[in-house]
Amino acid sequence: MKEQRKKLGLKQSEAAEKCGVSREIWGKWERGENKPTSEKLFSFEKIGIDVNYVMYGEQRSDFRQPEITLSAEEQELLTQFRQLNQDGKTAIFSMLSALLPKKVAEDNPIQRHYGT
Known part of the structure; x- marks a missing residue:
């Protein structure tokens, strides 16, 4: 488990x-x-x-983890985010770092990747 x-x-x-x-x-x-x-x-x-x-102790060959269901608002954010260039993505993560509590931002590997 x-x-x-x-x-x-x-x-x-x-x-x-x-x-x-x-x-x-x-x-x-x-x-x-x-x-x-x-x-x-x-x-x-x-x-x-x-x-x-x-x-x-055996993996099922047909086992698939459930897909995460996004709300319409989350899907729209993701669609727009994917259209951004690298500078735009970095700017978004910088803004998120400023808005989120410090501990959450430190624990987020995506934010660490983008250097925010």
Whole structure:
């Protein structure tokens, strides 16, 4: 479970929240202290965890992680962002760095890439 969670870039607390359990319960699952119910296994698949791998250690060849659904507003921002040249993208990330709390900006690898 830990490997699958990390593959998705989720912290324990984030994965737990998405599956409707506490971080403590999630931690016990990862440590093998408890086992999730079959109902909870379905919630794993909904967030992109390969349940077959968790249960049997085998990757399914047909497993696809769910696609992230963007709102119309997010899609429009992405479409416009992709049309920008490198200077425009750097300017956008500079503006975001000024608007976001410092910790969020430091943790964002895309912003580090663009040097903002």
